[in-house]
Amino acid sequence: MKTVVVRNIKRADAALVKRLGVLGTATVHEAYGRFGLMKPYLRPIWAGGEAAGPAVTVLAQPGDNWMIHVAVEQCKPGYMLVVGCTADNTDGMFGELLATSLKARGVVGLIIDAGCRDIKPLHEMRFPVWSKAVSAKGTVKATLGAVNVPVVCAGINVTPGDVVVADDDGVVVIPAKDAADVAAKAEKRFADEDGKRKKLAEGALGLDMYNMREPLAKAGLVYVDNPEDV
Amino acid sequence: MKTVVVRNIKRADAALVKRLGVLGTATVHEAYGRFGLMKPYLRPIWAGGEAAGPAVTVLAQPGDNWMIHVAVEQCKPGYMLVVGCTADNTDGMFGELLATSLKARGVVGLIIDAGCRDIKPLHEMRFPVWSKAVSAKGTVKATLGAVNVPVVCAGINVTPGDVVVADDDGVVVIPAKDAADVAAKAEKRFADEDGKRKKLAEGALGLDMYNMREPLAKAGLVYVDNPEDV
Amino acid sequence: MKTVVVRNIKRADAALVKRLGVLGTATVHEAYGRFGLMKPYLRPIWAGGEAAGPAVTVLAQPGDNWMIHVAVEQCKPGYMLVVGCTADNTDGMFGELLATSLKARGVVGLIIDAGCRDIKPLHEMRFPVWSKAVSAKGTVKATLGAVNVPVVCAGINVTPGDVVVADDDGVVVIPAKDAADVAAKAEKRFADEDGKRKKLAEGALGLDMYNMREPLAKAGLVYVDNPEDV
Amino acid sequence: MKTVVVRNIKRADAALVKRLGVLGTATVHEAYGRFGLMKPYLRPIWAGGEAAGPAVTVLAQPGDNWMIHVAVEQCKPGYMLVVGCTADNTDGMFGELLATSLKARGVVGLIIDAGCRDIKPLHEMRFPVWSKAVSAKGTVKATLGAVNVPVVCAGINVTPGDVVVADDDGVVVIPAKDAADVAAKAEKRFADEDGKRKKLAEGALGLDMYNMREPLAKAGLVYVDNPEDV
Amino acid sequence: MKTVVVRNIKRADAALVKRLGVLGTATVHEAYGRFGLMKPYLRPIWAGGEAAGPAVTVLAQPGDNWMIHVAVEQCKPGYMLVVGCTADNTDGMFGELLATSLKARGVVGLIIDAGCRDIKPLHEMRFPVWSKAVSAKGTVKATLGAVNVPVVCAGINVTPGDVVVADDDGVVVIPAKDAADVAAKAEKRFADEDGKRKKLAEGALGLDMYNMREPLAKAGLVYVDNPEDV
């Protein structure tokens, strides 16, 4: 594999990114046919953070954050940094200094398939990070990786420029070419949910609202009155 | 196994449920002889939530929340919904819409041996959930399970109507027939602890308060003055 | 192995402990050559807690907190209690009553390679605990271990009197004999970081600030303009 | 919970047990509607072992094998011993001496939701064990549990007398009352598979044999000739 | 995402596949710059199996093996089937019948980021499988995925036609375009190792053979005679 930095990437349209970010991961993931969700072991380091942006990608070696330093230069306002790793690792590859640098360049958040440290200052800076672990373990700067090549992060292949949407429910990735279609579907879904929410709050049953009774009976579901009847 | 819904269950007495809920999981679990505790991988999706109620149970297939929709109809005010799964799964089987529906029916909380999503709105609604994971992963409605049959959830077999008590320390399940006995023992234990807390705060040692010195010596514990004496 | 309690331990100097505590785990761990960090599965039971102190150590059997009761008597103001276990265990070996007792003796925090319970009251008391799990599971008092002998806790061998520093990023242990040297190096590091933080906030790149461009080129890093050039 | 030993249990018919054992876990589990399978973390301690029998059940405390000694007396020829635990544990609760004792009583195998030791002699004795871990860690005999009450083992609630079938694919549990029905269905399934195996070996496609093409098309599956067409 | 089957894929040259297969995963992975290795949780279901081939890829839903049936038709002699999953899953998605079908088509092995069953017959057939788990858990055929699109499997993005090499050490994936270059480098590495092996067997030290003494001293390594000198 080439240890390379790609300077120019094709990023998803900023307006689309904004629309997807507003909708949140659960709705966007459903609209994309239930694909694109990173593994749930990625958790926000502080609750309530939300971010969306086109991805700048990093392929790093475990315990080595050299390529994150390289990637900072490739970041532009509104981007999300996405860091994959060539092997499982929980070391604290990212902390306050790198966050300060990313913030200065307008980066809106970090997704890292490894550890993160300086949780308290990162929370105070309101810089959102989704990581696999929290660990004070420091890292070396010894081995090359790559920047802005496709990388696997928490089970999803991320191509530079893909739209990354992250919130308390997780992280979802939408390829740039699908962003418009997914945004439209997700907005429709969101609008539909609003009506459903009201009906359910008033006591309607999903069984009726979604017309489930017939398919359930057809699948063989049986109702009995008492435990002894089972 | 029958894919069945049982309509009528025998639930623990409401007054007993209330008494057990006030005492909390640690005390209730001890009073029950240190049995009945679900595995500690179940965690509250937001800190500080507390709930207790008789169980409505669901046996679901992984990645499929069809039976949860079926179960909603069987819920009554004050109940807790308990969802077990036929295989390990972290998908987000439960979210805001189902919580809205449960809340409309007076359900006080959810225990799910799988994933949960819509963490933020669930927190805002103050609907407490104990789950194995947080995940935006959507689910299908394709395969039957059962409602109100005994289900294993996080290592504990839950019979419909059992008392479920949940707080920041975990989730404990007391069979309906044992609830009165456990409540009485737990209240006694709670009262005893109050006195102990005061003594300990004033500097008393557990070694003396619990008369441990003699059994420790008998078991062979030796005191030495310095590391070199070991 | 001897089931023994050692009464007198050589503890790190209180002033050194204070200096190390102020610097935090990430800085101290780096200053110690990136050694001494406990495994990141140890997490604070509530966010924002910080503590530092010389270690009183406990070697406990899984599911048995007898030796913690024994250890309380050996604790003095300013100490940290460190509990290792002879096998993996998540039971709630520690809770409100023991915390009340420790607080009465001036202990500043607990590190336990097992579970903890009574999360809510411990948070209200502001007693900081770093544990492997939260679990209401009660424990027995049946088998001896040892107090104030070297114990392995979350992957680190802790000798009684070692300095333990803990915060949201994890737990680091510095041998008493190295504390002065590490404190000096960590303070220097901290001072240096302050200047770097300012420069990075103003837009400087780590690539330039750390003179990375030359070693990166030497290691073989290549820049290309477009994805097609890879 | 009562710390009790139940002397007489209703066991599944021996002929049924034999029929189910011959069919193996995968077929039996399918015939039971894909229920009853223990979690896959249970693994045989040596490859190729197979066993089936009615369950004698043990509820043990972690790190304590006292109740296994109690259970031996309740075992009869052809039985399987099933050990659940009140908390996660990997200690070596079972080894050569207990296996010698069980073998003397005609027990055909052990399922244990904890650790096992003496792997080599157990293999030489051809005594099959399915366990969660291999560990030399010894255990105490200090706390009561129960024998022949329903216990949860690796995610499945086992009632004494249930049929347990175990092989290299895992462990499945069939309630005594369902054994005849499941055996009949499983035998039919097995016979059907034989014909399918032959056809597939001759090159038939499952797509055709199972008539999948139409439902796939209906569900929306599209065929394209080249990657560029996606 | 499109639920699609791509019929024609560009596969790596058969001669290259053969050369890479002979070299084994450790050597190939090193020759590719230490990239391309799937996560080590993928294990062979029987020891000693080895396979190499161009990938036919499947993206499956958890607990659903419908798309594997679809993929069989796209397989040709010499291929490897690679199955990724949209969420973590250990269900037994693959067994004897599918293996019979694959074998009839000349497929040389299976890599699956999920569970596998029928371990014994698969071993007897000498059909090699690398899986995440062994589980008898059966699966449904309910939800579409895709065949011959890029899929992430155990942390690596696999493009149809990539060379997959698997043995007891794990599974490595080399993009078709890099196969010739990697094969050449790996063969050179292999030849070098042969000479080294002989020297080491005769007692030569790696320290001398790899000229490590100088860089070690430069990095600060110190030799002392006795523990007290540390």
Next chain:
Amino acid sequence: MKTVVVRNIKRADAALVKRLGVLGTATVHEAYGRFGLMKPYLRPIWAGGEAAGPAVTVLAQPGDNWMIHVAVEQCKPGYMLVVGCTADNTDGMFGELLATSLKARGVVGLIIDAGCRDIKPLHEMRFPVWSKAVSAKGTVKATLGAVNVPVVCAGINVTPGDVVVADDDGVVVIPAKDAADVAAKAEKRFADEDGKRKKLAEGALGLDMYNMREPLAKAGLVYVDNPEDV
């Protein structure tokens, strides 16, 4: 921490090592009061291997095997190499070439709290390894650690010269100063077990042989005839 190599270590007596090796891990661990056992995630890379020897210790950085090369020179006939790591890691730090080198020096086995590769040739060489993982992932030689200082490996602190005993049941470590005492106790235990084995094989019950009936009754164990009596 000093990055240092200690040349001379005090090793346990060879005759004692031999006696302990013959007894095996389970017996030795019991004789040492149930202390000293490494975590059960360490598994032999091939079944049936057994080894015992005084420890040469290595503290390595994750993904970096430089210090193992350094340690080879410090090994003498009969030694065991024990490798701890500063952070969790599964990379293949050890393989055929290093084993060839160790074998040439008379080393009898390796314990490594990380990954191992070249499983097949290591098995063919009959070189026994207990590791945390099998992984083809190659490692760098970039960062110093230490040789022959105390290291934590899989939860146990190992001092150079300690006796390490390893077999299919796991790995146990006995401090050199305790070796004679433990060997004597373990031999007594072994002799006792022989008699017990015979009695149990003839049908004696552990309940009687260990006089458990009285303490069980005293602890409150109750026998009932039927499930309805519980």
